[in-house]
Each structure stands twice: as structure tokens, then as C-alpha cells.
Amino acid sequence: xxxxxxxxxxxxxxxxxxxxxxxxxxxxxxxxxxxxxxxxxxxxxxxxxxxxxxxxxxxxxxxxxxxxxxxxxxxxxxxxxxxxxxxxxxxxxxxxxxxxxxxxxxxxxxxxxxxxxxxxxxxxxxxxxxxxxxxxxxxxxxxxxxxxxxxxxxxxxxxxxxxxxxxxxxxxxxxxxxxxxxxxxxxxxxxxxxxxxxxxxxxxxxxxxxxxxxxxxxxxxxxxxxxxxxxxxxxxxxxxxxxxxxxxxxxxxxxxxxxxxxxxxxxxxxxxxxxxxxxxxxxxxxxxxxxxxxxxxxxxxxxxxxxxxxxxxxxxxxxxxxxxxxxxxxxxxxxxxxxxxxxxxxxxxxxxxxxxxxxxxxxxxxxxxxxxxxxxxxxxxxxxxxxxxxxxxxxxxxxxxxxxxxxxxxxxxxxxxxxxxxxxxxxxxxxxxxxxxxxxxxxxxxxxxxxxxxxxxxxxxxxxxxxx
Amino acid sequence: xxxxxxxxxxxxxxxxxxxxxxxxxxxxxxxxxxxxxxxxxxxxxxxxxxxxxxxxxxxxxxxxxxxxxxxxxxxxxxxxxxxxxxxxxxxxxxxxxxxxxxxxxxxxxxxxxxxxxxxxxxxxxxxxxxxxxxxxxxxxxxxxxxxxxxxxxxxxxxxxxxxxxxxxxxxxxxxxxxxxxxxxxxxxxxxxxxxxxxxxxxxxxxxxxxxxxxxxxxxxxxxxxxxxxxxxxxxxxxxxxxxxxxxxxxxxxxxxxxxxxxxxxxxxxxxxxxxxxxxxxxxxxxxxxxxxxxxxxxxxxxxxxxxxxxxxxxxxxxxxxxxxxxxxxxxxxxxxxxxxxxxxxxxxxxxxxxxxxxxxxxxxxxxxxxxxxxxxxxxxxxxxxxxxxxxxxxxxxxxxxxxxxxxxxxxxxxxxxxxxxxxxxxxxxxxxxxxxxxxxxxxxxxxxxxxxxxxxxxxxxxxxxxxx
Numbered sequence: 047x048x049x050x051x052x053x054x055x056x057x058x059x060x061x062x063x064x065x066x067x068x069x070x071x072x073x074x075x076x077x078x079x080x081x082x083x084x085x086x087x088x089x090x091x092x093x094x095x096x097x098x099x100x101x102x103x104x105x106x107x108x109x110x111x112x113x114x115x116x117x118x119x120x121x122x123x124x125x126x127x128x129x130x131x132x133x134x135x136x137x138x139x140x141x142x143x144x145x146x147x148x149x150x151x152x153x154x155x156x157x158x159x160x161x162x163x164x165x166x167x168x169x170x171x172x173x174x175x176x177x178x179x180x181x182x183x184x185x186x187x188x189x190x191x192x193x194x195x196x197x198x199x200x201x202x203x204x205x206x207x208x209x210x211x212x213x214x215x216x217x218x219x220x221x222x223x224x225x226x227x228x229x230x231x232x233x234x235x236x237x238x239x240x241x242x243x244x245x246x247x248x249x250x251x252x253x254x255x256x257x258x259x260x261x262x263x264x265x266x267x268x269x270x271x272x273x274x275x276x277x278x279x280x281x282x283x284x285x286x287x288x289x290x291x292x293x294x295x296x297x298x299x300x301x302x303x304x305x306x307x308x309x310x311x312x313x314x315x316x317x318x319x320x321x322x323x324x325x326x327x328x329x330x331x332x333x334x335x336x337x338x339x340x341x342x343x344x345x346x347x348x349x350x351x352x353x354x355x356x357x358x359x360x361x362x363x364x365x366x367x368x369x370x371x372x373x374x375x376x377x378x379x380x381x382x383x384x385x386x387x388x389x390x391x392x393x394x395x396x397x398x399x400x401x402x403x404x405x406x407x408x409x410x411x412x413x414x415x416x417x418x419x420x421x422x423x424x425x426x427x428x429x430x431x432x433x434x435x436x437x438x439x440x441x442x443x444x445x446x447x448x449x450x451x452x453x454x455x456x457x458x459x460x461x462x463x464x465x466x467x468x469x470x471x472x473x474x475x476x477x478x479x480x481x482x483x484x485x486x487x488x489x490x491x492x493x494x495x496x497x498x499x500x501x502x503x504x505x506x507x508x509x510x511x512x513x514x
Numbered sequence: 515x516x517x518x519x520x521x522x523x524x525x526x527x528x529x530x531x532x533x534x535x536x537x538x539x540x541x542x543x544x545x546x547x548x549x550x551x552x553x554x555x556x557x558x559x560x561x562x563x564x565x566x567x568x569x570x571x572x573x574x575x576x577x578x579x580x581x582x583x584x585x586x587x588x589x590x591x592x593x594x595x596x597x598x599x600x601x602x603x604x605x606x607x608x609x610x611x612x613x614x615x616x617x618x619x620x621x622x623x624x625x626x627x628x629x630x631x632x633x634x635x636x637x638x639x640x641x642x643x644x645x646x647x648x649x650x651x652x653x654x655x656x657x658x659x660x661x662x663x664x665x666x667x668x669x670x671x672x673x674x675x676x677x678x679x680x681x682x683x684x685x686x687x688x689x690x691x692x693x694x695x696x697x698x699x700x701x702x703x704x705x706x707x708x709x710x711x712x713x714x715x716x717x718x719x720x721x722x723x724x725x726x727x728x729x730x731x732x733x734x735x736x737x738x739x740x741x742x743x744x745x746x747x748x749x750x751x752x753x754x755x756x757x758x759x760x761x762x763x764x765x766x767x768x769x770x771x772x773x774x775x776x777x778x779x780x781x782x783x784x785x786x787x788x789x790x791x792x793x794x795x796x797x798x799x800x801x802x803x804x805x806x807x808x809x810x811x812x813x814x815x816x817x818x819x820x821x822x823x824x825x826x827x828x829x830x831x832x833x834x835x836x837x838x839x840x841x842x843x844x845x846x847x848x849x850x851x852x853x854x855x856x857x858x859x860x861x862x863x864x865x866x867x868x869x870x871x872x873x874x875x876x877x878x879x880x881x882x883x884x885x886x887x888x889x890x891x892x893x894x895x896x897x898x899x900x901x902x903x904x905x906x907x908x909x910x911x912x913x914x915x916x917x918x919x920x921x922x923x924x925x926x927x928x929x930x931x932x933x934x935x936x937x938x939x940x941x942x943x944x945x946x947x948x949x950x951x952x953x954x955x956x957x958x959x960x961x962x963x964x965x966x967x968x969x970x971x972x973x974x975x976x977x978x979x980x981x982x
Contacts, residue, residue: 299835
């Protein structure tokens with residue numbers, strides 16, 4: 047799959063299927079993005095010739111210049127085989143087919159899909175699609191056939207996202223942008239006639255710029271589920287692979303049939319299988335974000351399930367306890383001595399109203415420095431394996447600097463720390479203070495607990511296989 | 515509890531415990547809010563006299579004028595009994611005690627708390643607190659002792675929120691404001707020395723401006739759990755009561771001990787009990803928002819569990835199927851005839867690529883009018899009880915008018931309809947279009963499914979008791 051590297055960083059591209067009359071045609075949208083937004087030399091192609099956006103249109107791939115590294119094909123399904131053959135003859139190594147009308151529409155489409163896979167293999171073309179929305183690499187490449195204003199583009203970062211559903215992928219991009227989580231690439235694999243999720247997992251497994259691989263999968267072809275988990279197993283010791291599997295309920299499974307017509311063959315790849323191979327299995331979209339985000343920070347390991355919790359609101363501690371309990375994490379009560387040690391470093395006036403049993407509630411009277419000093423003490427206790435900071439910044443003594451200050455306390459310790467701060471503009475300085483200093487911030491208490499759960503699951507797997 | 519009405523709409527107020535030297539003192543924050551933000555005549559009180567913000571300070575409640583309807587007390591716990599007695603002698607009927615240092619700090623505090631309850635009862639004072647953050651009524655009253663910039667204030671609306679945790683309440687206000695869900699009041703009951711969650715449920719049950727009552731409860735005193743559900747049972751036929759119970763896990767329950775020191779007596783009030791009395795039991799904060807929001811729209815009933823789903827992305831349909839399955843909702847496949855009827859009204863060019871089995875996937879090629887016309891057909895089918903619209907507006911044919919247009923289709927039918935649209939600024943027109951026309955919008959697929967689950971639970975209860 048050497049073509050993948052070129053596909054994600056091509057020097058010259060072509061778009062087959064532009065319209066000289068309709069600027070909203072998907073091919074035209076892709077052409078404008080590649081040529082004007084990504085600044086790549088891009089040849090538009092249409093049998094009728096003419097010009098698009100002032101650029102001359104080539105009548106065929108064959109008639110276009112020879113330096114094309116990536117061709118994006120957006121023509122009706124029945125024309126795709128001949129265009130792909132031309133690409134092969136021209137030794138273009140990377141092709142994305144965004145056209146629909148293949149296996150997702152029944153038997154005739156399925157046979158057309160086999161045909162293009164055969165052509166791609168014959169010519170050594172690396173093919174993504176058909177029935178996909180394309181590939182997005184921040185600052186490099188955007189082949190999505192959707193107007194720019196419709197799709198958020200997260201900043202460059204270290205999460206690679208691979209999705210069998212274009213809609214799901216778009217939704218994640220919106221969410222990643224809103225949460226300021228950077229990505230290294232977003233891949234819509236569509237019907238996966240040739241390259242599939244496993245190929246991309248292997249590719250990103252080798253890419254040092256990627257810290258986390260996130261995949262949305264509805265189904266695997268016969269035997270391909272095992273390939274997938276085997277590939278993950280090799281990568282997991284180096285970087286986490288997070289998977290959401292759509293169609294896990296019977297109803298959802300039935301729904302996948304009309305979508306990408308995934309085969310039922312390896313439907314049985316289950317939570318147990320994911321766990322066995324060290325794959326982090328997200329059960330819903332909230333967990334997807336929690337795990338992808340926390341692992342993008344390369345968090346410290348969590349060598350047991352015991353969490354020390356620090357809040358400024360008793361109710362938050364209660365909610366966190368319930369959530370932690372759901373995930374099998376514990377909050378062991380601190381001993382009298384531990385409680386006294388933490389109480390001692392609080393501002394004297396508030397020592398009497400703060401509570402230190404675990405969860406600890408410093409109350410709305412606490413200040414930044416109380417929070418810092420109690421955390422410093424707590425992280426020294428060998429009865430906990432991680433700290434959870436619940437920080438609704440409503441307490442008047444909490445300043446916008448608390449994120450950076452507390453993160454710097456955490457840096458001095460070996461235990462993993464995650465925080466909860468609501469994702470509101472007014473708290474951006476706090477969130478940024480945490481995150482620039484390596485502490486992931488969840489935007490709900492639940493998400494912060496899920497982050498710890500992800501870290502614990504991964505750490506336990508690595509302990510079990512003797513890697514930590 | 516006639517004092518509650520006055521408490522939530524007082525004509526004249528007093529704040530006991532202002533500082534003449536420290537403007538950040540909680541009493542001063544409350545004074546400024548009442549006097550300057552709510553525009554209420556407000557008397558500041560401090561034994562030392564002087565002035566605050568240019569207003570003369572009275573040396574005691576006794577020395578203040580006689581027209582006070584609500585007094586907010588923010589003095590150290592040990593002084594609260596005598597101040598409260600003065601309020602009683604002065605015939606002030608409503609008092610909020612924000613001071614901490616009562617049952618939450620142990621036996622001495624608990625006995626002080628009994629004392630103030632006794633005084634309140636003796637003088638027929640309606641008392642909220644102690645250890646609470648106060649009461650917020652949009653456009654009327656804000657006694658929260660937190661600086662305004664720290665706490666969002668949702669617009670006026672029809673959800674009444676009652677919380678045993680101040681932090682939890684603040685967090686909901688942030689979330690309600692961010693989601694543009696209006697509230698009628700937000701009450702922090704604190705330690706509930708006298709008035710408790712049940713009193714407020716009864717009060718809001720009688721208030722026609724309230725469509726939904728939302729309560730966060732950690733525990734009930736001995737016997738009070740039964741009072742609560744009995745009160746709910748009387749109200750539920752008229753309006754939904756949504757409850758999140760903190761401390762449901764063993765760990766969470768332990769955590770409540772150090773928080774509001776709730777008694778374990780009625781800890782056993784469980785999901786089964788809530789269901790039996792028609793209370794909508796939210797299991798986490800996501801469900802809280804889903805249920806509170808959807809019921810604020812007074813949605814149509816859902817007479818069975820069958821959902822017809824309409825999306826522009828197959829992946830969304832798959833995710834929704836999984837979520838629905840979790841909640842016991844079904845998406846029965848449409849018959850060949852039903853599928854043909856929906857297909858027939860699609861734009862001819864896209865009839866071949868759309869899928870109508872349920873979930874229906876109109877694909878990214880669909881336009882507003884396709885969506886409208888297919889929904890119109892679907893809502894006629896007697897094989898479904900509700901419609902779920904999944905509308906990530908990435909498809910170029912979907913305009914910002916789609917919300918209002920589709921909501922108007924829904925208006926003509928008896929079935930309940932909810933939508934999913936991501937809560938992003940760029941889609942505000944779509945969301946507003948739906949919501950101004952009576953369709954609640956979830957900001958995740960999960961939330962939209964939870965909304966249907968809430969409607970179905972309530973409808974089923976009302977069916978079971980013969981009310982619909």
C-alpha cells in the first residue's frame with residue numbers, strides 16, 4: 047500500500063468529473079478545494095473540455111499531463127472502470143472514488159465494485175472508495191465534495207480517524223474542532239472496494255506523527271475482522287487504537303445492511319475480542335471523544351483502579367463516584383492521617399468546612415492555592431493510582447490561572463491526572479492552561495471519568511502483556 | 515408554605531451579613547445583585563452600620579424598615595439563630611440561609627440546624643437552606659452569592675430546577691443557557707433544614723408557567739422519600755417530573771455522606787419506585803438535559819415504541835438503531851409498499867441511491883423538499899408511533915430553512931417528532947426553525963433517542979393509569 051503515502055501527501059492531483067456549467071457539482075467543489083484551498087497543482091477533467099474557474103479542462107486522464115500522483119474520480123458509477131483503467135495506464139498510484147452506485151445499491155453495483163477492485167489491483171493502484179466522501183489531511187489535502195462552510199476542519203494534531211460512514215466522520219470533525227482536538231488525517235473509506243480500515247490502521251501505526259488511531263466500523267468482510275484485530279495487536283503496544291462499532295444491536299446490525307452492505311461474516315467481533323487484542327472499544331460517541339482526546343495527550347499510565355477525586359462541589363463528587371463505579375474504578379476513602387495531611391495545607395478559615403474523605407470537597411470557598419496544595423499532598427499517597435479534578439470554576443477564589451498552576455503540580459508526579467471543566471468560552475484560559483501542560487480536560491464529569499477508564503484499560507492491557 | 519410564593523417574587527428584600535470593607539464578601543455580592551441587577555428595594559444589614567455601595571447599612575433586622583418580604587442571611591452559622599428570631603419577630607415570611615457550617619460539618623452543626631428549623635416553624639417562616647447557594651428566578655431574583663460572570667443565567671422559560679447540590683445547579687444553568695433552554699426558577703435547597711425538594715415540587719406543580727419539574731436529589735430523610743414520590747404522583751398527570759438521583763452506586767452513596775449528610779433512610783427509593791409513581795428517572799446528566807428539554811416543548815404523546823427514522827447518512831441511522839435498541843425502542847422495517855411510496859416522492863435522480871428500509875437514508879444528495887415529502891409520507895404510516903429526524907446538515911441540498919419547513923410538516927400529524935442537529939452556531943437557524951415550531955432538537959443522536967425514550971416512558975405511564 048505504498049500508494050497511501052502519496053494519497054495523503056500528493057504533489058499533483060486531478061479531478062475527473064467537473065462540470066463547466068454547474069459550479070456546485072461535487073467534482074467542482076473538490077477541484078476548488080484542491081487547487082485554491084490546498085494550493086495543489088490540479089487538473090480538471092471532462093470529456094467535453096472547456097474551462098473551469100479559468101483553468102483549461104482536459105478531455106481525459108490520458109490527455110492530461112503525466113505528473114499526476116492522485117486522481118479523484120467523481121463520475122457516474124458506470125464510467126468509473128474506464129477512467130480507472132486510464133489512471134492505471136498512466137501509472138497514477140493513488141485514486142479516490144467518491145461516486146456512489148456500487149455495492150450499496152444491490153447486485154449490479156456490487157459487480158461494478160468487484161470490477162474496479164480488479165482493475166486497481168491489476169495496475170497496482172491504491173484505491174479509496176467508492177461511495178466515500180474522501181480524504182482530509184489538515185494543511186495538505188481536502189477531497190471532501192462538501193462545501194467548505196458545511197464541514198469543520200479541526201487543527202492539525204495527532205489523532206488519525208478512519209470511518210466507514212461519511213456522515214459519522216463529518217460529525218466527528220465538527221466535534222473535534224469544537225473541542226480543539228487536533229487530527230492528523232480523516233479518511234472516509236466508503237465501501238472499501240480495495241483499501242479497508244485495516245490498511246489505514248497499519249499505515250497510521252507506522253506514522254510517528256499519529257498518537258491515536260480512531261476507527262468507526264460497521265462490519266468486516268469474511269475473515270477481515272481477524273485481520274483487523276491482529277493488525278491492531280501489533281500497533282497497540284506503541285499507540286492506542288480506539289474503535290466504535292456501529293450495528294452492535296440487532297436493529298443496528300440490520301441497518302448496516304442498507305448502508306455499506308457490510309457482510310455479516312465477522313459481525314461476531316465483539317467487545318471480548320477487542321479487549322483481548324488491546325483495542326479500546328468505545329460504546330458510544332461520548333466515549334469516542336473521551337478516549338480519542340485523552341490519548342492524544344499521551345497520558346501517564348494508571349497502574350491500578352483507585353482514583354483520588356478533588357472537587358469544589360460535593361454534588362460533583364457524588365456524580366463522579368457514581369460514574370466511576372459504573373466503570374469499575376474505585377475511590378477508596380482516605381485514612382484519618384491522609385485527611386489530616388490534606389486539611390493542614392488548606393487555608394485555615396476553610397479547613398473546617400472542607401471534606402477530605404474522597405471525593406474531597408474543598409467547597410466554593412477554596413482558592414487556587416488550596417487546590418494546588420491539596421492536590422500536591424494527594425498525589426503523594428500510595429493508596430491512589432490517579433487523580434480526578436472536578437473544577438466547575440464557579441467558586442470566586444478560583445482564578446483563570448488554575449489550569450496551568452494545577453497542571454504544573456501534576457507534572458511533578460508519576461500519577462495520571464485528568465480534569466473536568468465545562469467547555470465554555472469564558473473558561474478557555476483554564477482549559478488551555480491544563481492542556482498546554484499535558485492534562486486532558488473533559489467537558490462533563492462523565493467524560494473525565496471515561497478518560498480515566500480509557501487510560502486504565504490501556505494500562506492494564508500493557509501490564510498484562512508485560513510492556514509496563 | 516405560602517412563604518414560597520413571596521420568596522420567589524418578593525417586593526422588598528434584606529441581606530444580613532454585608533461587609534463595609536470587602537466588596538467580594540458573599541453578602542455584598544448578593545446585595546448588589548438584588549439591588550442593582552434585579553432592581554429590588556434591598557436593605558443591607560451589619561451590626562457595625564456604615565454604608566455599602568453608597569447605601570446606608572442597618573445595624574440589625576430589627577432596626578431595618580418593616581416592609582421586608584425576603585431576608586437573605588449570610589453570617590457565620592452561630593449567629594444565624596438570633597438573626598432568624600429577629601426575622602420572625604419582624605414577621606418576615608421568607609428567609610434564605612446561604613451560610614454553611616450546619617449538618618454538613620458534624621454533630622454540633624446538626625444541632626444548630628435543628629435549632630433554626632425550630633425557630634422557622636415557630637414563627638411561620640418559610641426557610642430555604644442552610645448551606646445553599648440560593649434562589650434564581652429569571653428577570654426577578656438572583657440570590658446566588660457568586661459573581662455574575664461565574665454563573666450563566668438561562669432565559670426565562672418553563673423548566674423549574676430544584677437541586678440538593680449548588681455545584682450541580684450551577685452546571686445545569688451553564689448547560690441550559692448554552693442549549694437555549696429556558697427556566698422558570700432554579701432552587702438550591704442545601705441542607706433542607708425546613709423546606710425540601712418535595713415542598714418545591716408541590717409548589718411548581720401548581721404553577722401554570724412550569725411545564726417540567728427537574729430535581730437533583732442525593733437522599734431523603736427518613737420517610738421523606740415516600741412523601742416525595744406521592745407528591746410527584748399527583749403532579750405527573752399534569753406535568754412531567756424528571757429526577758436524577760446522585761449516590762446510586764455504593765461509592766456515590768458514601769460520597770453523599772460527606773456532602774449534604776443525607777440520611778440513608780430512604781436510600782432505597784429506586785428506579786422501580788420512580789417508575790411506579792410516573793417519575794421520569796434520568797440516569798445521568800445527558801438524560802437530564804434530554805428529558806428536561808424535550809418536555810419543555812410539551813411534545814405530543816407516543817402511543818407505542820416504534821420509531822421511523824429519516825437521515826441523510828447511513829452511519830447515523832446505524833448509530834440511532836443501536837441507541838434505540840438500548841432504550842427498548844424499535845425501528846420496524848417498512849414494507850415494500852411503504853418503501854415504494856416514500857421512494858416515489860424523492861427527486862427522481864436520487865431515488866436509486868436512497869434507502870427506505872428504516873432507518874431511511876436519503877443520502878447526501880437529498881434536498882429540503884425530499885426530506886419534507888418523505889417525512890410527510892412516513893408520518894402517515896400506522897406502523898410507527900414517532901419519527902426521528904437525523905439531520906447533520908452537511909448535505910449541500912439541505913438549506914438553513916429545513917428546520918422550519920420540516921417542523922411544519924410535523925405539525926399536520928399526530929405523531930411525536932424529534933430531531934438531531936449538532937448545536938453549532940452555523941446551524942442556529944435550523945435549530946431555531948425546528949424549535950420555534952415545536953420540535954425539540956437533540957445535539958447528539960443519542961440525545962434525540964433519549965428524548966423519544968422520555969416521551970415514550972411518560973406516555974406509557976399515562977396510558978397505564980388511563981389518562982390517555
